[in-house]
Amino acid sequence: MTAFPQSAAYGKKIPFATLRRQGIAPRYGDYIKSLVWAYKLSPETMQLAATDSVKEIEVMDLAVKDKCSGLRSLAAVISALDKIIPSPLIFRVFDEEGRALKIAFNLKTSGGVAHGDSEVFRLFHTDETDLPLPQGLTTLESFYKRFAVAVDGMTTSPDESLRDLDARHYRLESLNAELADIEKKISKEVQLDRKYALAKEKQTIVKEIKQCQNSKK
DSSP: OOOOGGGEEEEOOOHHHHHHTTTTOOTTHHHHHHHHEEEEEHHHOOOBOOOOOOOOEEEEEEEEEGGGGSSSHHHHHHHHHHHHHOSEEEEEEEEETEEEEEEEOOOOOTTTEETTTSSSOOEEEEEOOOOOOOOOOBBBBHHHHHHHHHHHHHHTTOOHHHHHHHHHHHHHHHHHHHHHHHHHEEEHOOHHHHHHHHHHHHHHHHHHHHHHHSOOO
């Protein structure tokens, strides 16, 4: 599992009672075994400058129960936490035995969810739990963006805003869904002329995916 600098370690366990007082869904305990505020990535602990969008990043360690194996239930829990903690969040997800499962987070600025609608929750996630920490950066915002794009194999540039990156990720999700749909159609199509036409459509989608993965700025 990706490790953060020891200087940023916080290690504060958050009790369920605290979450209930904050209005978190009462069934939170059905899915989560424990929640630990593991790291506070700040200018002091990371030697990276704060920006208006990202003043601090919190790293939360979630130990999930078997019934939370589905991404939807995990997203619901993370979304609830995301709404009450103003800082950008990164979640490290473990099973009940402490085995690393995934890294997940919702791209946001310190002012709230970047895409502007807290009811539309799109979860960045990866099963590659040993993502390398970004190097050679000067701000917490650039660190956060680099960590985010590593999930989807995207690139970003210093002048791309979190909002623009979020919109590009949203478009990439849509294109990947289109690609999966057309590949399914190709596999079932028996007419050669129709299969050829679908293959041409697939090429167009694949080209746009590659363009979407790379920042234009």
